[in-house]
Amino acid sequence: MPSLLVVIFVVELAVQLVNTIGATTINNLIWRLYLSIPTPLAKQFTDQRQKQKEYLAVRHDLNATSSQDEFAKWAKLQRQHDKLLEELKLKKSALEAARTRFDRYLTAVRLVSTRGAQWLLPMWYGKVPMFWLPYGWFPYYVEWFASFPRAPLGSVSIAVWQGACTSILTLVMNTVVGVLGLVAAGRESRRQRQKQKQPVPAGAGNGESKKEL
């Protein structure tokens, strides 16, 4: 068992990551990973995509066929179209149900492993000191605060450690997101500047070709 200090830190990190990236994005990512594993479900999805492609092709043909001039061909396509549409609808609802089940399961796991741990761990280990403060370095009220609510006086309690982790991680996350945003914005503006520059050589090129004429 790794040290409780580390466990708390990891749980807080997970919470922060989920908050920053977004639960839906993570769900989508895991869903895609899950589908890339060769399971029966993944095969169904490939089939579905195949059918969809087929359906689109038939619809394209149907739209390209004049019902008045080539009624027989048109009617046959229409039959095929209706049949495929029916199949697609049936399959789609089944697959959507699978996705919903998967999402529900994932959400439950995520909630238990982050929010659950976040609440349960401080309750369970409320009286356990994380580490001891050096004796006599801090005044009484600081020691009292550090050991809040139930840890022995002179130690740092799990709740306080959790709070510290949260605030540091929030800071770091904000900084990282900010820096990333700045970098992205910088790249974007550079690209735009390049775009603005580009018409000039294009115009020059035109001029040259004119000269050649």
Next chain:
Amino acid sequence: MSAALVNVDDGDALEPTLQSILDQRSLRWIFVGGKGGVGKTTTSCSLAIQLARVRRSVLLISTDPAHNLSDAFSQKFGKEARLVDGFDNLSAMEIDPNGSIQDLLAGQGEGGDAADMGGMGGMMQDLAFAIPGIDEAMSFAEVLKQVKSLSYETIIFDTAPTGHTLRFLQFPSVLEKALAKVSQLSNQYGPLLNGFLGSNGTLPNGQNLSEMMEKLETLRATISEVNTQFKDERLTTFVCVCIPEFLSLYETERMIQELASYGIDTHSIVVNQLLFPRAGSDCEQCTARRRMQKKYLEQIEELYDEFNVVKMPLLVEEVRGKERLERFSEMLVRPFVPPS
């Protein structure tokens, strides 16, 4: 015996007549349907005449509210089956799908207090009309009841010109679901309702809740019986009538798909009103129309290669009266040879 049967089957796959229907002795119900004005009534009358020659007794029923049987045979028909003049085994009747449900509802309220009919009777009516196709289902159920006692060998229906002639075939499943819900409700809230309604659970018009449920249940049973009969290809077939024009063809295709989804057998198409102008004819409209009809006829033959496609010419006279109908009906079994 089996070899002969196979032979017949092989033959009729492409045979351009309705002979297969005449030969299929097990057929009990024959529907004739199509878009308005394509000659459903003429076709059904002709088919009835042909069938009357090979069957013991034939009944022709029109469920079209705008009845044309009387016109076709120049004879008045009513709600009771009546022999057609000049035949001894062909009867005809005209029923009004809306009339029969009205009769039924009127009959239902009789036991109750007339003053209170407004409430529950109205509700019953609304409920009854809210279910798609129930009016037709009721009229078919009614006809079935009548016909059972009359023992006709074959019954031909001249249906109304709607795309949803047989929509009521979905009806049992709809009603089954509704009944399940209602019975669940009445089980749950029955005691409560009975508390409101008095000790014997009577509704305002003197009906009993369980009695009403029973009635609905018998209705469902009747209609599901109709269903099983109509979905049996040995007993029932559908003859599609169309004219070689786009809209009629379109409707026919839709109808055939719909019938297939209901599980009703259909293997005959009558293409009516074909123009055959004489060789030297200088009628511009006729030749132009003939060209168009030819185009659609080719399409029909390509698309419905598993059907008996019967080609009927457009005559220069109205097909009315026994003799003309008989002459016309000949062409259902002996393919019309156009004058070259």
